[in-house]
Amino acid sequence: MTSATADERLNDVGLVRRLLIRPELGAVVGAIVVFAFFAGQSPVFRSADGIANWLDPAATLGIMAVAVALLMIGGEFDLSAGVLTGTSGLVLVTLATRYGFNVWLAMAAGLVVALAIGLLNGLMVTRTRLPSFIVTLGTFLMLQGLNLGVTKALTGTVQVSGLARAPGYEGARAVFGGTIMVGGTGFRVAILWWLLVTAVATWVLMRSRAGNWIFAVGGNDVAARAVGVPAGRTKIALFMTTAFAAWLVGSIAALRYTSVQANIGIGQEFIYIIAAVIGGCLLTGGYGSAIGASIGAVIFGMADKGIVFLNWNADWFKFFLGAMLVLATLANRLVRRYAEEVKH
């Protein structure tokens, strides 16, 4: 045991370090830098219209990034999350346009399908103990095939469209795909959904028993089980949460564009993971933040639209993506080293 004076000294260092190891810190710094960069060169970027413009992709990406962040804190990946947004949208539009479903009912059906796929992912991962990377890669490929195969068989093309004519469309569009005017600027209603999802996820993580379990199963699955945490159920619930988010995002997109391409969402799964990692999630699980993932999504939204505002070639977006990922992973490694370092 150390003496009282040595303890005081340790406390001071601890305070500074505690601020430094907040999982969101890297993302906050990154967001400020990226905002300053684009806002400095483009007046449109920092105008209300510009902000509404880049908050829109941030919102749909953010809903997914938050759900994926929870799953990653719980120690698992979901590579099928991106394609599942397409599957949910396709179910919605197909049922509403070809089978006469009311839009709300078609959305409910899409939700059931999405949750069933989430449940299946969760069951396969928890029962077989296979890496979720492999299991959900399988789901990803199967869904990709189903989305294209079924759409082609039904329509002869690679998209389903015509949702605007379906009964109940106007109401559903107002709730999920609409626009709200704030001081003369139109903000997408998806932004509200994104804020709600982030707030709920943060509350669950920090202030509920389930949150404690999520950190625990990701940090050390075996130790969590040993003290009575239902690790399997926790992970299955996380896969279903991701599926729910995919349904929400898929429905938002379908209602907004009234049609869905059969190949939508492919490749997005990695962007969700990258946003979560930039937000402070460790790839190894057990650590991270929902707010961080949301800020990670804001960074992407800003870069995505900012590059357009500056009239740059969109190829630079990919370069930016890679650079952010590497920087974030390096920062996270330092965090983990600190947190796991044993004091002798």
Next chain:
Amino acid sequence: MILRTQAIGKSFGSVLALREVSMGVEEGQVTCVLGDNGAGKSTLIKILSGVHRHDTGAYLLDEREVRLAGPREALDRGIATVYQDLAMIPLMSVWRNFFLGSEPRKSFGRFDVATAKRVAREELKAMGIDIRDVDQPVGTLSGGERQSVAIARAVYFGARVLILDEPTSALGVKQAGVVLRYIAAARDRGLGVVFITHNPHHAYPVGDRFLVLNRGTSLGEYGKADVTREELTALMAGGAELDQLAHELRRDA
């Protein structure tokens, strides 16, 4: 006896991991389980803590035969286990670890964070554990401190039997002494302690009964009056094997 096994056994496929082991632990006493690597210590505690089900023999709690469905049931019946390396989750704070699996709740299922922090701080203090800050990640604690927090947790949650899996094996002399002191503190609060170790020098000072395992079976259970530290050491290593080793290692010159 709070907890007792009668000729208990367990096999994994064709491997007989444990055969006919009888042991027990009394209130306010420490039963030490000694044995070399592969002696069956882990299998025994996994049966006691509900991780594995036994195949043969009987497992008695308060002299009534039980079959535990899992670790959760063991905990509910007052049997708490502190594992050697997976007692705690390194990236989580001390207070989150302290209440993991038994979180205090307010209305609407809210995790009562203020209570959790306060109780964790108080309970650690009551066991004489000096943690600077319950918000720090457990990963920043030393090995001995981690074991001590896990013991304090088990005591707080009303454990009647505390099973400790090699709590001192990875520790230095001083740290091991600290952990032995907490074992004695738990015993003095009336808990029955099952202390698994391969170090007779750690077991002898704190133990009341000693079960020696070798190659999956019991070499006998001894009261403290019936065995000396030297006899225990010899028994554990297999006396003849040790003599043979001494012979092989002897310098010829």
